[in-house]
Amino acid sequence: MIQRIQSIYLFLVVLISGGLSNVLPYGLNQNGDDLLPQDNFLVLGMFSGSAILALVSIFLFKNRQLQFVLGRINILLNFILLGVFVYWSLTLSGETLVSEKGIGMLIPVISIVLLVIANKAIKKDENLVKSVDRLR
Structure with missing residues (x-):
C-alpha cells in the first residue's frame, strides 16, 4: 500500500527537506556567501530529522495511527x-550572521502544507477502514 496518495506527499517532503534544503540557501552572510544547512548544525539536524520522519512514516502504512502521529510530530518540528528562521530574521542587528533572507526559509512552510495534506489523507483512510469494520 505504498502507492497511496499520502505516500506521494510524504515522499515530496523527503525530497524537499532532505534534498532541496541542501541546495537552496536560507540566507546570505555579510560577505555575500550563501548560508546552507551544512553551515549550521541546528538547521541541518532539523531538516534531516524532518526528512527521516517522513521517510519512516512512508513505510508505516500498516499502522495508520502511528503514521498520523509521526506526521504531527514532523509538522511540529x-x-x-x-520559528528559528523567523527569530533569526527578526533579530538582525546590522550585519550579524544573516544579512539577507534566502528562498530556503520557505522550505518548512512547503513541508508543513504537504504534511497537513498527507495527514488528511491518512485520516480519511482510517475513517474508511473504521466504516468497513462497522459493516462486518
Whole structure:
C-alpha cells in the first residue's frame, strides 16, 4: 500500500527537506556567501530529522495511527524550524550572521502544507477502514 496518495506527499517532503534544503540557501552572510544547512548544525539536524520522519512514516502504512502521529510530530518540528528562521530574521542587528533572507526559509512552510495534506489523507483512510469494520 505504498502507492497511496499520502505516500506521494510524504515522499515530496523527503525530497524537499532532505534534498532541496541542501541546495537552496536560507540566507546570505555579510560577505555575500550563501548560508546552507551544512553551515549550521541546528538547521541541518532539523531538516534531516524532518526528512527521516517522513521517510519512516512512508513505510508505516500498516499502522495508520502511528503514521498520523509521526506526521504531527514532523509538522511540529517544521514549525520549530520556521520559528528559528523567523527569530533569526527578526533579530538582525546590522550585519550579524544573516544579512539577507534566502528562498530556503520557505522550505518548512512547503513541508508543513504537504504534511497537513498527507495527514488528511491518512485520516480519511482510517475513517474508511473504521466504516468497513462497522459493516462486518
